[in-house]
Amino acid sequence: MKKPATRKEIDRLLRESSSFRLSNPRQAMLLGKKALELAESIGDSRLQAKAHLLSATLAFDRSDFDELKSHCARAMELAPSDLVIKGDCENNLGLALWNEGKHVDALEQYLAALNDWQRAKLKPEEREQRQQRAFVNIANLYVETSNYEKALDGYFRALALNPEKNDPHVRATLLRSIGSVYEYLQDFDRAIDYDRQSLDVVLQSKNAIGIAITRYNLGNALWLKGDYEESLRELEAAHQVAKSAGDKRIERGSKVIRAAVYASLERKAEFETCVAPCLAEIDELGIADMRLKTRVIFAKSYLTLGEPEKALPLFEEAMELARQHNISVAEADSLQCLSERYERIGDYKQALDYFKRAMVILESHRRESAAKQLAMFEAEKHVRTLQAEKAELERQLAKLRQELSKKKELTQKERDGFSNEIAKLNPDFSKRLLERAPSLTKTELQVAEMIYAKFATKQIATFLKVSSRTIETHRDNLRKKLGLKKGQKLATFLQTI
16 A cells, blocks of 8 residues: 655655756656645645645746746645745746736735745745845846846845855856846946856856856957957857757857857958858747847848948848837837938938837837836835835834733723724735635634734733633634634734735
8 A cells, every 4th residue: 555645755856846947847847746746635735835836936937927827826825824935926926927018016026025035934044045036036127127227226135145155056147137237238347347257156156058148148248348359259158158058049149149240340251151040040949039139230230341231121120020029129229220321321311211210119118118117116115115004003003012911901992992003004904804704703803803913812801801711712713714724823824814
């Protein structure tokens, strides 16, 4: 007869699944599925929640956001009082919303995750690792809305957390991300500095993919600055490492930038040799953003070489891709390049037409970005205001608890005052409790409210003019009606309502 699964065995499967996440996604899925089945077989709700959370992460890797949301919802349902799992789920939901273009909703999820992790019982190192993850995700949001100051703030805050114990991969990624922001700001010296810092880290950790990506970024920044020969060396190194590691995006992307450097050096024959193979290889990858950027880069290179007749078809293809995939900035960039080209040859009517079209797109993009930035600012402000208000109410309740402990009798006016203060802490608390357990009595709701507000059993008994034993009975009834399992703490559960 087969022995029933143990919690230790399920934890091992979850760890193994997580370790295979990047190197062997299929194996990670199989192990995660087995862990979930075993957790369900022994009826352990927390282990089931952890397995669902892992499945959500694996679903994110596959860009299956509906499945991610489903797993997160189930995980939070199975472990409603576990603030660590709740925070991890909120962070995953934020990632899904970000990929769906819902930046404000994503920001609210990340901020909620930070708040839950702050209140959860975590070791400082574990808390900082999670906070770091959220700060990076928030910074990525701000990059996409062109709010580079806020993006840098997020990356630097993440970098400052636990610097001595940082995972080298995380540190290298953060340094590289900061370099990319400075590249957007056209501060190429700083971009190159942070890329080099990132390269030092990945070389020490011998992370092949990290080395390839960082050398590619460094080569790109050096090209933009005008250090062409050094750029070629870094791009060639990136190409070789990426080819060995099997990363086709970096392997082929580095060839595209290398071709552009040849054009900048006016090495026309070498550039021409690269164009057709690079376009074919990038198209084979099927990544719209790379296909579009490659055409813009080569079109600009042809203009640099004084061959506008070869640039025009590439610009047209790039603009068509931009329209298909709603990448407005790329379309505007192409239109501006065309405008400059026609201005140089004296066709001012055509130059003005392209310039006007570019300005219409850029103005629309500017308005959209401004609206997103404002909405994100309001979301951040709203969450922080709620947190500040809650902190103030908790301070007031602590004062009330002290006052209550000194009293043996309460007037009705004092009781009403206490009730009003408790209600302010979570206005919809009773309503949400009744949705979960419609049979709760008025007294049981009062007891639940006071437990939520961290009043002791003796204080609640004084408030209701009953014995402490009666309050214990009410607590037992609450546990049963709310469906709490053995080991679940009522006070902790009520904090999640």
